[in-house]
Amino acid sequence: MIWFGTTALVGAGLRLSGPFGSADWRERLALTGPDVIPGGIWLHAASVGELTSARVLAEALAAEFPLTVTTNSLTGRALARKLGYDAALAPLDVPQAVGRFLHRIEPSVLVTVENELWPNRARMADDLGVAQVVVGARMSQRSAERWGKLPRLIRPILRRIDALSAQDPGSEERLLRLGLPASALGSRLNLKLLGPAQIHPAQDGAMRPRTVLAASTHEGEDEVVLDAFAKARAAVPGLRLILAPRHPERGDAVAALLTARGLDFARRSQGGGPEAPILLADTLGEMGDWYQAAGICITCGSYADHGGHTPWEPAAWRCAILHGPNVSNHAADYADLDAADAAEAAPDLAAALSALAQDAPRQRRMGKAARDMLLTRAGDPAPLIARILDLARGGLV
Structure with a gap:
C-alpha cells in the first residue's frame, strides 16, 4: 500500500520533476480529463494486471452505469x-488534484482494485458522499505491521469503506x-x-480423451x-x-524438431486443425479452442526453469492437468490441485x-475436480456487483 505523507512534499517533488505542460502531467493534476456523465462509477486499478483482473467486474458495472477508469500507468490507461x-x-493524492x-x-x-488506499482520496470522496468499495483486497502480515504503526492514517481510510471483498482469510482478519x-x-x-471462472466449456468431443495439449512450451520443452x-x-x-509454443515466432524452430523426428x-498457421495427428499451434488467440479439444493438458514452463504457467486456464476447460517439477510461480495452487487429484x-x-x-473416467474426474476448485476459489461476483450497483443508486444500507 502506498500513500503520500504531506501535500507540501508531493508538491516539491513535482516541481523538481520538470514542467507540467505535458498532457500526462496535466491529467495527473486533474487539469484535464475525460468529459463524462455525472453520477457514474469511478473504477481505479493500478495498472494493466489489476485492470485485467477486474474486467469481469468492470463489464458488469459498465452495463448499468457510466464507468470512468483511472490507472497509475500509461499502459493501464491505454488498455482501459x-x-x-x-x-x-489517476489524480495525484493532493487535495487540489x-x-x-x-x-x-x-x-x-x-x-x-486491490491495494490502492490513498488518504486524501478517501477523505474527500467521503466528504462529497461518494460511496467507497475495495475489491480483491490484500493485506500481508508485513504490510499490516507497517500500517499498525500509523493508526491515525489507516483507520480513517478503512472506516470510510462501505464494502470490501478480500482475497483471503488472512487479509480479512488483518484489515478488521x-x-x-x-x-x-x-x-x-x-x-x-x-x-477463467466465466468460461463455460462445451460437451466433450469424441476425440477429447485421446488428445493431449502441451500448452505454452518454452525452448527445451518441445523435445521433452x-x-x-x-x-x-x-x-x-x-x-x-496439439503443441502450442509460448511464443508463436518459434514455430519454424519447433517445426524443424518435428521434421527431424x-x-x-x-x-x-498454414490451415491445419486439431484433427491432425500432431498440430503445431503456432498462432495467437486460439488457446481456448485447444483447451476444448484436449482432455489432457501439460502445463509447460514446468519442464524448463520458468516456474510453471497458471493451472487455472486448463482447469476452466475441465482438462486433466499434468505438470513438471518447476511450478514455483504457482506452487500452492499446484500442491492443492495435486492433493485433490x-x-x-x-x-x-x-x-x-x-x-x-x-x-477416460479419471480424466473426467480430474477435469471436474480442477474446475470445481477454480469456481470455489474465484468466488461469486454477483453479490458484490449487486452491492456496488445498490450504492450507485443511492441505496446505502
Whole structure:
C-alpha cells in the first residue's frame, strides 16, 4: 500500500520533476480529463494486471452505469481505452488534484482494485458522499505491521469503506484489526480467477480423451514433450498432440524438431486443425479452442526453469492437468490441485501420458475436480456487483 505523507512534499517533488505542460502531467493534476456523465462509477486499478483482473467486474458495472477508469500507468490507461472506457491517469493524492477530479466526474461510487488506499482520496470522496468499495483486497502480515504503526492514517481510510471483498482469510482478519468495519466485509473474491471462472466449456468431443495439449512450451520443452508423446503413442495408438509454443515466432524452430523426428504434423498457421495427428499451434488467440479439444493438458514452463504457467486456464476447460517439477510461480495452487487429484506431477511424462490417455473416467474426474476448485476459489461476483450497483443508486444500507 502506498500513500503520500504531506501535500507540501508531493508538491516539491513535482516541481523538481520538470514542467507540467505535458498532457500526462496535466491529467495527473486533474487539469484535464475525460468529459463524462455525472453520477457514474469511478473504477481505479493500478495498472494493466489489476485492470485485467477486474474486467469481469468492470463489464458488469459498465452495463448499468457510466464507468470512468483511472490507472497509475500509461499502459493501464491505454488498455482501459482499448476496452472502450473513459479513462485517465489517476489524480495525484493532493487535495487540489483530487478535488478537481471528483468535481469533474462526480461519481456515485469509487471502486478500488486491490491495494490502492490513498488518504486524501478517501477523505474527500467521503466528504462529497461518494460511496467507497475495495475489491480483491490484500493485506500481508508485513504490510499490516507497517500500517499498525500509523493508526491515525489507516483507520480513517478503512472506516470510510462501505464494502470490501478480500482475497483471503488472512487479509480479512488483518484489515478488521486495523479498523475496517465488520459490516463492510463481503464475501471473498479472487479477481484473477474470475475471468477463467466465466468460461463455460462445451460437451466433450469424441476425440477429447485421446488428445493431449502441451500448452505454452518454452525452448527445451518441445523435445521433452515430443519424446514423451512418441512413447505414449506407441502404447496408445491414435493419441493426438496439439503443441502450442509460448511464443508463436518459434514455430519454424519447433517445426524443424518435428521434421527431424520424422513426425507427420500440420501447422495451424498454414490451415491445419486439431484433427491432425500432431498440430503445431503456432498462432495467437486460439488457446481456448485447444483447451476444448484436449482432455489432457501439460502445463509447460514446468519442464524448463520458468516456474510453471497458471493451472487455472486448463482447469476452466475441465482438462486433466499434468505438470513438471518447476511450478514455483504457482506452487500452492499446484500442491492443492495435486492433493485433490485434479492435477498430477509427472516427472516421467511418457508414463503419465500413457496411463491417463487410457483412463477416460479419471480424466473426467480430474477435469471436474480442477474446475470445481477454480469456481470455489474465484468466488461469486454477483453479490458484490449487486452491492456496488445498490450504492450507485443511492441505496446505502
